Amino acid sequence: MIHESEDYAANEELQERIRSGAGYFHKELEPVRALYDKTNMPLDNKELRKLLAERMQALDDALWIKESLLEAVSTRGKFAITDYLKLKAKVMLSLEDDSTSSGSSKALKEKKERKERKDRTRSAEKGKGGSSYGYSASGALSCPV
Numbered sequence: 001m002i003h004e005s006e007d008y009a010a011n012e013e014l015q016e017r018i019r020s021g022a023g024y025f026h027k028e029l030e031p032v033r034a035l036y037d038k039t040n041m042p043l044d045n046k047e048l049r050k051l052l053a054e055r056m057q058a059l060d061d062a063l064w065i066k067e068s069l070l071e072a073v074s075t076r077g078k079f080a081i082t083d084y085l086k087l088k089a090k091v092m093l094s095l096e097d098d099s100t101s102s103g104s105s106k107a108l109k110e111k112k113e114r115k116e117r118k119d120r121t122r123s124a125e126k127g128k129g130g131s132s133y134g135y136s137a138s139g140a141l142s143c144p145v
Helices: 012-038 048-076 081-094 103-124
Strands: none
Touching: 012 048, 048 081
16 A cells, blocks of 8 residues: 555555554563563572563563554554654653653653662562563472363
8 A cells, every 4th residue: 555655644544554563563562461460470590580680671661562562553544664763762761770861751751651660660579479481490390280
């Protein structure tokens, strides 16, 4: 459809398909986010606990990037590649440390949400109860029978 149209930004049918596709995939990510939020694997091994925390944080970051971009594309009026790439860069930069501070309230809100996600990940890494599955100090997976 993009190749058939001279100006994809002016093609309303294409714009609607992009918006509806983004909405569809945003909705499809909801069960993944729900599973991530309730996942808790208490570990006895410090090395494994650290590795799991890193991997969980990477997954959370990836989900957050996808959710943010899909939500923005599904709610904005017109889709333009340049706007999408700018938004993607902003979202990915917001994942960086708070070393570069922006004065806007939206940026501060995103940083607060980011900190809350990190805190959630750290509390899950400490094993605050929940699942009885876990790894022993030897690295063997243990589960109740």
